[in-house]
Amino acid sequence: MKILLAFFLLHLTRGNLGQSANMQPNYVLIMADDLGIGDLGCYGNTTLRTPHIDSLAKDGVTLTQHIAAAALCTPSRAAVLTGRYPIRSGMTSFRRIGVYIFAAGSGGLPTNETTFVKLLKEQGYSTGLIGKWHLGLNCESSEDHCHHPLWHGFDYFYGLPLTNLRNCKPNGGNIIIVGARSTVRTAVQVVIVALITLLLLCLLGLVTMPWKALGFLFLAVVLLLAALLLFFSQFRNLNCILMRNRRIIQQPFTCENLTQRMTSEATSFIGRNSDRPFLLFMSFIPVHTALYASPEFLGKSRHGLYGDSVEEMDWSVGQILASLEMLNLSSRTLVYFTSDQGAHIEEISESGEVHGGWNGIYKGGKSTNWEGGIRVPGLLRWSGVLTAGRSIDEPTSNMDIFPTIVKLSKAAMPSDRIIDGRDLMPLLLGDVQHSEHEFLFHYCNSYLSAVRWHPRHSSSVWKAHLFTPNFNPEGTQGCFDTHVCLCYGDYVSRHDPPLLYDLSCDPTESSPVTPASEPQYHQILDVMREAVERHRGTLTPVPDQLTLNNIIWKPWLQPCCSTVWEHCHCDNDTNSNTALNGTTD
Numbered sequence: 001m002k003i004l005l006a007f008f009l010l011h012l013t014r015g016n017l018g019q020s021a022n023m024q025p026n027y028v029l030i031m032a033d034d035l036g037i038g039d040l041g042c043y044g045n046t047t048l049r050t051p052h053i054d055s056l057a058k059d060g061v062t063l064t065q066h067i068a069a070a071a072l073c074t075p076s077r078a079a080v081l082t083g084r085y086p087i088r089s090g091m092t093s094f095r096r097i098g099v100y101i102f103a104a105g106s107g108g109l110p111t112n113e114t115t116f117v118k119l120l121k122e123q124g125y126s127t128g129l130i131g132k133w134h135l136g137l138n139c140e141s142s143e144d145h146c147h148h149p150l151w152h153g154f155d156y157f158y159g160l161p162l163t164n165l166r167n168c169k170p171n172g173g174n175i176i177i178v179g180a181r182s183t184v185r186t187a188v189q190v191v192i193v194a195l196i197t198l199l200l201l202c203l204l205g206l207v208t209m210p211w212k213a214l215g216f217l218f219l220a221v222v223l224l225l226a227a228l229l230l231f232f233s234q235f236r237n238l239n240c241i242l243m244r245n246r247r248i249i250q251q252p253f254t255c256e257n258l259t260q261r262m263t264s265e266a267t268s269f270i271g272r273n274s275d276r277p278f279l280l281f282m283s284f285i286p287v288h289t290a291l292y293a294s295p296e297f298l299g300k301s302r303h304g305l306y307g308d309s310v311e312e313m314d315w316s317v318g319q320i321l322a323s324l325e326m327l328n329l330s331s332r333t334l335v336y337f338t339s340d341q342g343a344h345i346e347e348i349s350e351s352g353e354v355h356g357g358w359n360g361i362y363k364g365g366k367s368t369n370w371e372g373g374i375r376v377p378g379l380l381r382w383s384g385v386l387t388a389g390r391s392i393d394e395p396t397s398n399m400d401i402f403p404t405i406v407k408l409s410k411a412a413m414p415s416d417r418i419i420d421g422r423d424l425m426p427l428l429l430g431d432v433q434h435s436e437h438e439f440l441f442h443y444c445n446s447y448l449s450a451v452r453w454h455p456r457h458s459s460s461v462w463k464a465h466l467f468t469p470n471f472n473p474e475g476t477q478g479c480f481d482t483h484v485c486l487c488y489g490d491y492v493s494r495h496d497p498p499l500l501y502d503l504s505c506d507p508t509e510s511s512p513v514t515p516a517s518e519p520q521y522h523q524i525l526d527v528m529r530e531a532v533e534r535h536r537g538t539l540t541p542v543p544d545q546l547t548l549n550n551i552i553w554k555p556w557l558q559p560c561c562s563t564v565w566e567h568c569h570c571d572n573d574t575n576s577n578t579a580l581n582g583t584t585d
């Protein structure tokens with residue numbers, strides 16, 4: 001009966017409004033992790049095989065200047081979901097670490113942020129998240145789930161509350177040690193030198209210290225090291241968690257067939273929602289390290305495990321598109337494909353294999369605001385509505401998904417807060433030729449590091465860098481000593497006046513504009529400076545979700561599916577349709 005009524009209403013609105021662009025479409029939003037723009041065939045790669053993702057370009061619109069609001073997972077994903085610069089929600093860090101690394105941290109996407117998912121749910125959409133979340137989990141207890149996807153508008157979740165990390169794969173390596181290599185090395189050296197010096201001084205009689213006290217000191221250091229070792233040995237169990245809705249179903253998750261399991265979750269979700277409007281957010285675990293691929297894809301690409309992983313993800317996209325086709329939903333579904341940021345150049349495995357992607361002609365990568373860090377794939381397909389095979393070179397942002405989808409779904413835009421994204425439809429439909437984003441602000445964690453200006457009546461795209469990362473070793477395009485580039489202090493070079501490029505003729509950011517080469521040089525910088533002032537005036541201080549206190553491991557927030565003595569271990573991922581039946585209707 002309900003279905004009949006819905007069907008009737010659907011036809012009524014269809015009859016009234018006449019075209020599919022005027023009815024509530026479905027959405028399949030696909031986000032890869034750390035995929036470079038140069039990894040895809042449709043963006044020029046000739047050796048990695050991505051035919052299904054490429055088909056989105058062939059049958060839809062390709063954005064060639066699609067810009068991530070941040071070059072790191074947590075802030076970039078917060079921006080997509082809220083349509084706002086992540087600094088507005090406190091999802092940017094003032095410290096070294098810009099993302100969550102423990103499942104038992106207390107920070108996360110604040111409950112008073114409005115995601116487009118929440119708005120769509122209110123419009124009657126069925127909303128599912130499959131894959132990575134990385135926007136926090138708990139606030140005060142291990143099961144309050146205050147930052148959980150189900151709090152933010154999703155009514156189905158199958159995936160990782162945190163993220164995939166090297167440590168999540170047995171023998172995959174240790175990200176904490178890799179990331180903090182220099183700090184760990186210095187700390188260990190300092191402790192050893194201090195202890196030896198103290199010992200020598202005591203032996204020489206220059207310092208008198210009771211042997212007992214000295215013994216205690218040694219014991220304390222040994223115990224501390226042992227505790228740290230114990231913690232890191234349990235890192236995988238504690239942080240690599242797979243959940244279905246609020247329940248932990250695999251701890252630690254296994255990489256085996258994870259992409260296949262996610263794919264079958266995605267197609268089941270589409271299948272059981274085919275008769276009502278739905279939003280599927282397919283947030284891929286690949287191609288973040290630890291890399292993995294199913295046996296069918298292992299060793300099959302020309303780019304090692306990284307390529308295998310990309311090609312399996314492409315297969316998965318193909319399965320999702322096929323299920324839309326089979327259910328006759330292609331002309332009623334807007335499909336979007338992107339990556340949360342550029343490829344992670346510093347990802348070299350312990351055996352020396354390249355585990356990061358390719359950013360094509362663009363400089364730098366993940367965690368930098370060079371184009372390689374923020375210019376990501378942007379593909380949109382809506383059969384029968386968007387002209388197939390079009391390419392748009394105007395600046396667009398991953399924050400644009402928010403207003404685009406909210407408007408298409410006939411939900412009201414929030415009026416109590418600033419939304420930085422812009423409706424993409426006029427550009428996509430060809431109604432306008434010029435992006436509404438006159439300015440875009442590129443943040444490195446909480447620090448504004450570059451500004452982009454696309455003047456209203458010009459094809460130029462000016463980009464001014466206030467600071468740039470110091471690549472290490474020099475001459476490379478990455479920060480190999482810290483594993484990601486950092487945003488402050490000696491890790492960056494400040495530019496005053498800013499380093500200015502015109503991306504419309506210098507997309508590789510290789511020759512800065514000078515007063516001699518550009519007569520308008522000073523005026524251009526003045527306009528950008530004023531835009532920064534105006535932008536800063538719109539920021540209000542909010543609680544910082546990435547303070548040290550919000551990132552660190554808090555034992556009382558630790559999600560654990562068994563007793564501690566069983567090492568938080570369980571495996572109940574009965575991934576079959578029988579398991580899903582329980583959640584249908």
Ligand SMILES: *[C@@H]1O[C@H](CO)[C@@H](O)[C@H](O)[C@H]1NC(C)=O
Nearest residue numbers: 038039045046048303357358
């Ligand atoms: C294609 O992608 C691979 C893997 O990231 C990369 O090594 C290769 O250079 C890319 N090829 C081209 C032609 O861009």
Ligand SMILES: *[C@@H]1O[C@H](CO)[C@@H](O)[C@H](O)[C@H]1NC(C)=O
Nearest residue numbers: 110112113417540541542543
């Ligand atoms: C959310 O709450 C915080 C803390 O009370 C506040 O600073 C912030 O402005 C609120 N955000 C919104 C969008 O209302």
